[in-house]
Amino acid sequence: MEQRLYLYPVWLRIWHWINAVLFLLLLFTGLSLQYSSVEFSFIDFDLAVTMHNVSGIIITIAYFMFLFGNMFTSNGRFYKAKRKGYISDLIVQIKYYTYGIFIHQKTPFPVTENRKFNPLQKLSYVASMYFLLPILILSGFALIFPEIIIKNVFGVSGIHLTGLVHIISGFSLSIFLFIHVYFCTIGKTPLANFKSMINGWH
Amino acid sequence: MTGFIAKSTIIGVMSLWMIVSATASNPEEDEIVFENAGFNHKCFNCHGQKTYHYFNQSTEKEVKDRMNPYFVIDSVAFYQSNHRNFMCTDCHSSDYENFPHNGELRMEPQFTCMDCHGGDPTFAQYQFERIEEEFQQSVHSTKHSNDFTCWMCHNPHTYKINARNNLNINEVIIYDNNICLSCHADINKYQLLSDQTNPNVLVTHDWLPNQALHFSKVRCIECHTEIDKEMLIAHKVQVKEKAVKRCVECHSQNSLLMATLYKFQTVEKRNKLGFFNAAILSDHYIIGANRNYYLNVASLIIFGLTLLGITIHAIIRIMSK
Ligand code: HEM
Numbered sequence: 001m002e003q004r005l006y007l008y009p010v011w012l013r014i015w016h017w018i019n020a021v022l023f024l025l026l027l028f029t030g031l032s033l034q035y036s037s038v039e040f041s042f043i044d045f046d047l048a049v050t051m052h053n054v055s056g057i058i059i060t061i062a063y064f065m066f067l068f069g070n071m072f073t074s075n076g077r078f079y080k081a082k083r084k085g086y087i088s089d090l091i092v093q094i095k096y097y098t099y100g101i102f103i104h105q106k107t108p109f110p111v112t113e114n115r116k117f118n119p120l121q122k123l124s125y126v127a128s129m130y131f132l133l134p135i136l137i138l139s140g141f142a143l144i145f146p147e148i149i150i151k152n153v154f155g156v157s158g159i160h161l162t163g164l165v166h167i168i169s170g171f172s173l174s175i176f177l178f179i180h181v182y183f184c185t186i187g188k189t190p191l192a193n194f195k196s197m198i199n200g201w202h
Numbered sequence: 203m204t205g206f207i208a209k210s211t212i213i214g215v216m217s218l219w220m221i222v223s224a225t226a227s228n229p230e231e232d233e234i235v236f237e238n239a240g241f242n243h244k245c246f247n248c249h250g251q252k253t254y255h256y257f258n259q260s261t262e263k264e265v266k267d268r269m270n271p272y273f274v275i276d277s278v279a280f281y282q283s284n285h286r287n288f289m290c291t292d293c294h295s296s297d298y299e300n301f302p303h304n305g306e307l308r309m310e311p312q313f314t315c316m317d318c319h320g321g322d323p324t325f326a327q328y329q330f331e332r333i334e335e336e337f338q339q340s341v342h343s344t345k346h347s348n349d350f351t352c353w354m355c356h357n358p359h360t361y362k363i364n365a366r367n368n369l370n371i372n373e374v375i376i377y378d379n380n381i382c383l384s385c386h387a388d389i390n391k392y393q394l395l396s397d398q399t400n401p402n403v404l405v406t407h408d409w410l411p412n413q414a415l416h417f418s419k420v421r422c423i424e425c426h427t428e429i430d431k432e433m434l435i436a437h438k439v440q441v442k443e444k445a446v447k448r449c450v451e452c453h454s455q456n457s458l459l460m461a462t463l464y465k466f467q468t469v470e471k472r473n474k475l476g477f478f479n480a481a482i483l484s485d486h487y488i489i490g491a492n493r494n495y496y497l498n499v500a501s502l503i504i505f506g507l508t509l510l511g512i513t514i515h516a517i518i519r520i521m522s523k
Pocket of ligand 1: 197
């Protein structure tokens with residue numbers, strides 16, 4: 001397919017890279033908060049708290065940029081669930097990734113103007129952008145303003161539950177990140193997708 | 203039909219249980235009679251209210267006057283305090299029974315805690331001697347010598363042990379902090395001892411984020427006293443330069459709070475659900491101190507499997523090229 005497609009509008013690329021950088025910062029400072037210790041630290045605790053809070057606020061603003069972008073531009077159509085036969089498509093895609101790709105089969109869902117994501121990408125993007133990230137953001141804000149949290153849930157501190165939700169959703173997104181970045185290397189060339197996300201053209 | 207029987211049985215058992223527990227809790231609500239309440243009532247007649255009456259023998263008139271607010275004693279708090287079984291005159295001269303009080307009486311020396319508690323084996327668990335020793339080395343004592351006594355923090359008429367027997371840790375924190383704040387947030391009491399203008403604790407602690415949360419969840423003494431492993435309440439308040447400022451001293455797995463605030467509850471390291479520092483959990487969540495063992499292990503495993511999967515996939519991809 002020699003024809004080039006313009007699939008990544010400027011706003012999306014700006015959002016994406018702001019998001020990626022901040023997410024890495026949050027991951028790094030978040031880990032150093034969770035595994036803080038008296039003997040050793042990558043970064044001072046109070047500095048880590050401040051950086052984590054500030055990055056969290058900016059990533060939230062960026063998230064709204066993404067939401068509005070998908071609401072008001074045609075990019076949103078790539079995230080629409082779903083037509084019939086999705087599950088079987090998904091299985092086809094999984095088979096391709098676990099087997100077909102190694103014997104040089106053609107990708108079952110090539111990128112077209114109306115299909116930017118294969119079924120697996122779609123699932124992981126929708127899950128992370130419309131489920132995990134909102135949870136992460138909400139629980140994060142609750143921890144910045146702990147007075148809004150319910151004090152006590154069945155004998156367990158509300159702040160503690162919120163903290164757990166925050167950590168679990170943050171962890172899941174980090175796992176997503178690793179898989180995401182790896183699968184991005186599956187393109188025409190290993191770097192093709194990264195170039196696309198920079199210049200916009202597929 | 204069986205459903206109906208099952209429901210009625212459950213309701214029956216529940217109401218029975220409620221009745222039983224209601225009767226069981228009754229005795230607690232009964233008023234406890236203090237042996238000296240009758241005597242103390244004479245003093246509380248005047249010292250329990252904002253106003254008091256007396257008969258002026260020279261003018262032969264009943265007089266109503268205002269009580270000095272600092273001399274008003276809260277009788278409810280008194281009867282909950284450690285010394286609730288006392289007569290007022292166990293500590294004060296019995297000449298106070300007369301009114302007007304003899305002016306000489308105010309010159310009388312007060313008892314100190316050690317006068318009664320020093321060397322008394324009944325109170326060995328409280329380690330009064332050690333407390334006194336630490337107190338002597340504290341900033342308060344060294345800077346103000348004899349003017350600063352134990353009574354300054356332990357109100358003679360209301361002091362009640364808390365950390366030792368109160369399971370509600372939030373109440374303990376409030377109680378203990380109010381002791382410090384009775385001076386550090388009240389210029390009048392502070393200047394009994396110092397001519398300085400009281401530094402505002404909210405300003406001097408503005409480096410602490412979520413300050414309101416911290417002040418309601420940790421005690422002043424956590425940061426300001428030298429930790430003493432032998433004692434429940436360390437009493438050596440140190441100069442401000444020695445105060446805890448590093449966040450990780452609390453926000454870490456070996457949180458200093460386990461040696462202070464949660465001392466009484468730190469029996470096990472990990473509770474059934476696998477949380478480190480579980481004692482902290484019921485009311486608190488301290489970043490860095492409350493890690494979950496199982497979550498830790500699970501996250502390592504998931505992360506490892508992810509990396510492994512990616513690596514294998516990548517290797518096969520490269521080899522099949
Ligand atoms: C260093 C980190 C990251 C790198 C190198 C990276 C790389 C890429 C690349 C190359 C693409 C284009 C391929 C495609 O459309 O599938 C992409 C798309 C995307 N990435 Fe990332 N990413 C990173 C972090 C993240 C993070 C942290 C998130 C979300 C939490 C994220 C969410 C997305 C989404 C939703 C898309 C699809 C955007 C669209 O086309 O509508 N990425 N990423």
